[in-house]
Amino acid sequence: MPETMPSHSAASLTTRERQLLEDLYRGRNLTPYTCGQRIPLPPEEWVIVCRGVVQLTTSYPNGSEALLGFAGPSMPLGSPLTMLDPYQATALTAVDVLRLSAAEVETSEALSQGLLKQVMRRLRQTEALLALAGRRRVEDRLRQLLSLLAVELGSPVAGGVRIQVRLTHQDLANVIGTTRVTITRLLNRFRQQGWITVDRHRHLVLKLVDAA
Structure with a gap:
């Protein structure tokens, strides 16, 4: 120990x-x-x-x-x-x-x-999760969720923040009330925009750029 x-x-x-x-x-x-x-x-x-x-x-x-x-x-x-x-x-x-x-x-x-x-x-984290429901667009909910995960479970890497745990597309879908297919489509869009990448261990890395 x-x-x-x-x-x-x-x-x-x-x-x-x-x-x-x-x-x-x-x-x-x-x-x-x-x-x-x-x-x-x-x-x-x-x-x-x-x-x-x-x-x-x-x-x-x-x-x-x-x-x-x-x-x-x-x-x-x-x-x-x-x-x-x-x-x-x-x-x-x-x-x-x-x-x-x-x-x-x-x-x-x-x-x-x-x-x-x-x-x-923990209370602030729970409030942030509850606030996701107030966003009408699924894309906005997913973007806010990933940003929250980067704050709570992230570690700095070159040019961004690596989310330390691997969540499946279904896990992410369950949190924001959508489908796995929608999550996959949006993550591909975020990658094309240059906001996220995936490292060799399949962990998401949020880039320090504005993906808007």
Whole structure:
């Protein structure tokens, strides 16, 4: 197990809050999950992502799923954050998580403050996803979604931002309420416009140019 959390995982925390999370990280066993695995979220337990990316969804009676957001390093999951049932977390990459009891979080002011900042980040992300529905044109919804993914799950590369996880065309279609065929057509258009490229690992790279 690494001795410290990855340097990017607590970028929005203060030095004190980051040190606290690193101390917890060193002193506990992390639970690993492979890509595609569901991550159990027991009641009254906080689950903190220490490595990797997790997708959060809920299911409807007809079997379809709705995307609630993504959680990267230092971001919390768990039943204390939602009233939805079901509330599901799925690893999009290899993931390590740290599990804390709700009581432990409540009794630590520094830990509570650190997690609150990450909960606020999750709230902003969810609001951004909800705002997608307000755009009438599918192209605009997809462009806004990709821009959001670049902010939340991106890493800088030469000339752009690489989205670190691979989402299928069907995944993207489900988020913005369209068809896989439409997503494929629009992504091809974005590539022709020079706004996106695809790297050798089939990850999308958003170029730092205006595709309008």
